[in-house]
Amino acid sequence: xxxxxxxxxxxxxxxxxxxxxxxxxxxxxxxxxxxxxxxxxxxxxxxxxxxxxxxxxxxxxxxxxxxxxxxxxxxxxxxxxxxxxxxxxxxxxxxxxxxxxxxxxxxxxxxxxxxxxxxxxxxxxxxxxxxxxxxxxxxxxxxxxxxxxxxxxxxxxxxxxxxxxxxxxxxxxxxxxxxxxxxxxxxxxxxxxxxxxxxxxxxxxxxxxxxxxxxxxxxxxxxxxxxxxxxxxxxxxxxxxxxxxxxxxxxxxxxxxxxxxxxxxxxxxxxxxxxxxx
Numbered sequence: 001x002x003x004x005x006x007x008x009x010x011x012x013x014x015x016x017x018x019x020x021x022x023x024x025x026x027x028x029x030x031x032x033x034x035x036x037x038x039x040x041x042x043x044x045x046x047x048x049x050x051x052x053x054x055x056x057x058x059x060x061x062x063x064x065x066x067x068x069x070x071x072x073x074x075x076x077x078x079x080x081x082x083x084x085x086x087x088x089x090x091x092x093x094x095x096x097x098x099x100x101x102x103x104x105x106x107x108x109x110x111x112x113x114x115x116x117x118x119x120x121x122x123x124x125x126x127x128x129x130x131x132x133x134x135x136x137x138x139x140x141x142x143x144x145x146x147x148x149x150x151x152x153x154x155x156x157x158x159x160x161x162x163x164x165x166x167x168x169x170x171x172x173x174x175x176x177x178x179x180x181x182x183x184x185x186x187x188x189x190x191x192x193x194x195x196x197x198x199x200x201x202x203x204x205x206x207x208x209x210x211x212x213x214x215x216x217x218x219x220x221x222x223x224x225x226x227x228x229x230x231x232x233x234x235x236x237x238x239x240x241x242x243x244x245x246x247x248x249x250x251x252x253x254x255x256x257x258x259x260x261x262x263x264x265x266x267x268x269x270x271x272x273x274x275x276x277x278x
Contacts, residue, residue, distance in 0.1 A: 031175035035168055039183070042165060043116070047123035047146060047183040048106055048262065050099060051199045052130025052190030052221075053092075058100075062086075062093040095190050095222070096133045102188065102255035103137025103145075109263055111143050113271070120185060120266070121146055125176075126158045126167065130190045135161035148176050177202060181212060185270070186262045190221045207248055217265045219258045223251035 017023055057065070066086040072079060103122050110120040122138040124131035126147025138145035139161045147162030150170050158167050170176040181203060189200045200220075206212040220226050232249075235241045252258035 028172060028175060031170055031172055032178070035179055038165070038168075042144075043118050044121055044146070044166070044183065045115075045117040045119050046185045047121050048110075048186045048188065049123045049180050049184045050103065050130060050134035050188050050190065051125075051192060051196050052095065052099065052133075053192035053196060054125075054127045054129040054131060055193070056096045056129040056133075056191075057089055057093050058096050058133070059090070059093040062090040066090045092191070095130065098221070098255050099130050099133035099190055100137040100140070102258050103134040104141045105137075105255060105259045106262065107138040107141035107143035107145070109259075111141065118144065121166075123148065123180070123183065124162075125149065125195075126162050128157070128159055130192065132159040132161060135159055139163075148179055150176050181206060185214070185216060186265065187216060187218045188221060188258060188262075189218065189226075191225045204245075204248055208245060215265070215269050217261055218249055219252050219261050220249050221252055221258060223253055226251070 011017060018026065066083075066089070069079075069082045069086040072082075106120065107122055113119050121144055122134050123146040124134045126135070126149035131147070135145045135147060136159075144163040144166060145161065146166040146168070147158050148168050148170060149158045150173060158169075168176075168179075177199070180199065187200075187203055189196065200218075203212070203218065207216065207218075232246060236243050236246065250261050252261060
């Protein structure tokens with residue numbers, strides 16, 4: 001009896017091949033081409049990107065967590081440390097609330113622009129914390145927002161406020177960063193950890209070296225926080241950056257100030273110029 005010949009599978013349906021090292025270039029191209037097709041379909045022209053910690057909580061959630069810890073037995077193991085952490089989370093929740101407010105303001109402003117395309121859409125990494133706050137603010141304003149999620153073991157999942165058609169899941173960090181940089185016309189950096197710092201300094205490097213040529217304001221939120229983390233002036237003093245490099249950063253301590261910096265930039269450098277061409 002002759003053996004049954006296994007069914008021949010087309011290369012583009014061969015999952016074993018597609019997930020192999022030999023197909024890495026195809027996977028990379030897919031993370032460029034599929035988002036590009038979707039952005040064109042939904043007429044996404046450009047974005048305002050929010051970076052910030054995935055660990056920050058809303059004031060409501062932080063207050064509930066603090067109340068729960070405080071109601072525990074003070075003599076229980078680790079009580080003091082847990083109470084301190086809960087208090088810190090409550091204090092840091094102000095950034096979540098500020099991100100919601102700023103995103104809501106920017107979304108309302110962008111929705112009032114006369115355009116057949118979607119301009120200055122809020123874009124985040126799609127996860128919790130500041131990302132969730134920015135997506136939430138856009139939804140509260142009645143607008144769309146983008147979530148460029150990344151597959152990692154912890155902290156990252158697509159938050160419920162991202163517009164469903166604009167949810168993306170990336171495997172490669174560098175392709176995710178490409179889409180942050182390529183569509184962005186402004187960047188807002190809230191307090192965050194290694195990931196936030198990595199994203200901020202990569203964008204600064206691309207602008208400093210001329211790889212990004214477009215005029216793009218970078219708003220660093222809460223001057224006191226960031227200057228306690230980085231001694232920017234010392235970088236200038238030691239000559240490792242130029243004094244003019246500090247012009248790449250603008251500090252804002254309130255949602256209103258950040259909103260003014262960004263919208264004034266667009267009004268002066270983009271919108272009025274476009275009106276003059278009509």
